[in-house]
Amino acid sequence: MKALLCGKGGSGKSTLTALIARSLSDRGCNVLVIDNDESNFGLHRQMGLELPDDLLNFLGGKKNLVEKMMEAFPKGEKLTLFDHKWEIPTIPEAYVSRKGNLSLMAVGKIHEFGEGCACPMGALAKQLIQNIDIGKDDFVLVDTEAGIEHFGRGVEEGCDILFMVVDPSYESIRLSEKISELADNAGKQLYYILNRAEGAGKEILCCGIPDDRVISTVPIHESVFKAGLLGDEFQASVPEVDLIADFLVGLKSK
Template identity: 70%
Template sequence: MKILICGKGGCGKSTLTALLAQTMSREGYNVLVVDNDESNFGLHRQLGLELPEDFLNFFGGKKDLVERMKASFSTGEEVKFFDKRWEIADIPGEYVSKTDNISLMAVGKIHDFGEGCACPMGVLSKHLLKNIDVGSNDIVLVDTEAGIEHFGRGVEEGCDALLMVIDPSYESICLSEKISGLAETA
């Protein structure tokens, strides 16, 4: 099962992701946590792991992905990342931090001032989640960035369930209504 975890900033998405990962691991599941928040550098610490190398580097880095995206716009063909289906074990080791039954991968992070938008990370996330196969003992937890950008990129298309985290604020309730509407049309 692949579960996308979303909500507004500061509502506890990463904390809930880490707690779910630890609980599911104790229950014997093989857990892959996908850090899909390009601006949060704390999830790995909550899991007791090192931050792995950005997965987008497997595909040549952010600049190469941007060029591939631009080329796809001009040809009208979707960017192709994978030429075969992957399982969790197929993710190259340098892009995963692991302990016991929990593996962590970071799709990509904003590292430098002025490096541009996170669009390539969203596109790669969408393709990764649509491409990766999970077994009956596998759980994929996707910790997203704050807000609804992942819906604009179609990241949730590859997930089986959506978990929306809200806090008791007006902004969080409004965002939950928006996310609910977007999820119904996905």
Template identity: 40%
Template sequence: MKILICGKGGCGKSTVAALLAAAMHRRGKRVLLVDADESNIGLYRMLGLELPEPLLDSLGGKKGFQERTKASGMPLGGAPQLFPEGLCLDGLLDGVIASREGIRVMSVGKIHHYGEGCACPMGKLFRMLFSSLRLDPQDRVIVDTAAGVEHFGRSLDGQCDQVLCVVDPSYESIMMAKRVIAFAGEARLPAAAVLNRVTPEVDRELSAALGGIPVVGRLPDSRSIFMNNLQGRPLDLEMPEMEALCDALETARGGCAAN
């Protein structure tokens, strides 16, 4: 199962991705957490890890990657050729993987320098990797995406099984969720919202504002998470509220399998 975590900047995507990865791992799933945000480096700190070598860097950076894909004659959006078809999680290079207590984490690529160019090669590499992966029933790939909806514009989401939009208590986040659900509908992808930093009053307001958008998870306004994020400390990865989100995802997956 491939799950994309998206939403506006600052809504808590990385926090939800890290907590969801830990909750799935506690259920005995084999988890790969993919950092597909070329700007943010906070995901690793949340897990108490150092940033591993990004996959793009392991291929020689943007220049090396472009030479490889040009040599293969593969146009943007073409069939994957850098990875074998049917690539399994164990087939990923150890050098680009960091791990904590069985949760494996990898980065697609990062912007390292001023003026180095756009993130297009990273999006292209992500699509190649994502479309090549073949998962066992117990595998869960959780993707922490860049803020906004650019990944929908580039069709990077087409290989996923579930889109989750994280919604915090802000008008911008509500509007972003509606855009995400609309784009997911165009791509024929199941999508739902996860409410973040909610109190009972905020929960009622957000749920009403989202209208008919399904809500599959609710995370409380946690001072512990706030302080750990503020001070750069690893998160406590056990949050009881994540169990309801896992239940909803597993139920949805079972329904899809039955169909």
């Protein structure tokens, strides 16, 4: 199963991606996390892994991919970036970090001033997700950049299910309405994770988000907050995140 997490900046997408990945791996599942946030340099630390080389370099770098895109699009040709399917164990070792049954890939990062937009990363992410074959006990989790640009790039096309992380803010509630519309247009099932939801904030969120689509409500956990602040690997089990992992395992078994 392939699941994508989205939401506004700072809502906790990467934190929850790392925690869900850990919970699934603790159940014996093979988990691949795809880091599709070009400005996030901390997800690998939360997972206790090294940051792998940008997958962009597998294709000769960003400049080379842009040239391929410029050649294909004016002619109306389909851009094809992979010549065969990958399974999680067969991903080229130079572009994946592994620890046990947990793996991490990074589509690409912004490294230099003035290097250009992130559009090539979106094109690559879309095809990468579609190119990975998953087995019986495999899960792919996609951590996206903030906002909704990835919907415009069609990154969600290869995913089975979408999660929106909603934090206690007016902007997040309004964004949930737009993402719901975009998910419907994409023909994808959308569910919500209410993050850092406590007290009055939790009450307001519960009024603005459909109850039947809320998978879990995650309060603030001091140990998770501290580890994230220090850039340490998440060690503690989070019961509210375990509910999300149980949900995914249950869906996959149907």
